[in-house]
Amino acid sequence: MNKETLEQVRSVYRTESECIAKMEEYFDEASFSAAVDLLKNAVRIGTCGCGHSGIACRHLAHLLCCIERPARFISPAEAVHGATGFLQPGDVMVFASRGGKTKELIPILEICKRKNVRVITVTENTESPLAVGSDVVLKQYVNRETDRYNSQGTTSTTSLCVIFHTLQTALIEETGFRNEQFAVIHPGGAVGERLNGEVPSC
Numbered sequence: 001m002n003k004e005t006l007e008q009v010r011s012v013y014r015t016e017s018e019c020i021a022k023m024e025e026y027f028d029e030a031s032f033s034a035a036v037d038l039l040k041n042a043v044r045i046g047t048c049g050c051g052h053s054g055i056a057c058r059h060l061a062h063l064l065c066c067i068e069r070p071a072r073f074i075s076p077a078e079a080v081h082g083a084t085g086f087l088q089p090g091d092v093m094v095f096a097s098r099g100g101k102t103k104e105l106i107p108i109l110e111i112c113k114r115k116n117v118r119v120i121t122v123t124e125n126t127e128s129p130l131a132v133g134s135d136v137v138l139k140q141y142v143n144r145e146t147d148r149y150n151s152q153g154t155t156s157t158t159s160l161c162v163i164f165h166t167l168q169t170a171l172i173e174e175t176g177f178r179n180e181q182f183a184v185i186h187p188g189g190a191v192g193e194r195l196n197g198e199v200p201s202c
Helices: 003-026 029-041 051-066 106-114 155-175 179-185 189-198
Strands: 045-049 071-073 092-096 118-123 136-139
Touching: 003 155, 029 092, 029 118, 029 136, 029 155, 045 051, 051 071, 051 092, 051 155, 092 106, 106 118, 179 189
Parallel strands: 045 071, 045 092, 092 118, 118 136
Antiparallel strands: none
């Protein structure tokens, strides 16, 4: 690598760590608590986003399943072709859209309203259509993406995942989830070996 490339690579660590350090300033306890209450009481949870936001939403759905909160990622394309039938009145949909205007998500928001599905949106733009139509809005902060053109979904994906990690952390505490439960549903891999080596078999 040439010297310029190496410096650009090193700047990734600074850019993303600065973003995470700044994010706490945008943490709103009331909105966050409301989101946690919705997720805690939902029988089912859907997650939905496009592009990198969608990939992070898949991650959130898996995190929720790992703490026994039934969840699935609903593809924006499939959502308007019947997949929103997964959600029932009182359930929760989590949208992620940095700009809050992702056109593929707007029709899904309308479906959620008609079905009395509660909506949480994570976005930078709290005045956006998705934010305005949601029950709870969690403010996202992104300083800049890591590439020289500030256009790839890098730091923004990290920021979104951190917000999702805070939600899972809160739900573990608020629901009383125990590692013994995780051991039952995660017998595979090194994590499963560690968990089931520490926890008596059921």
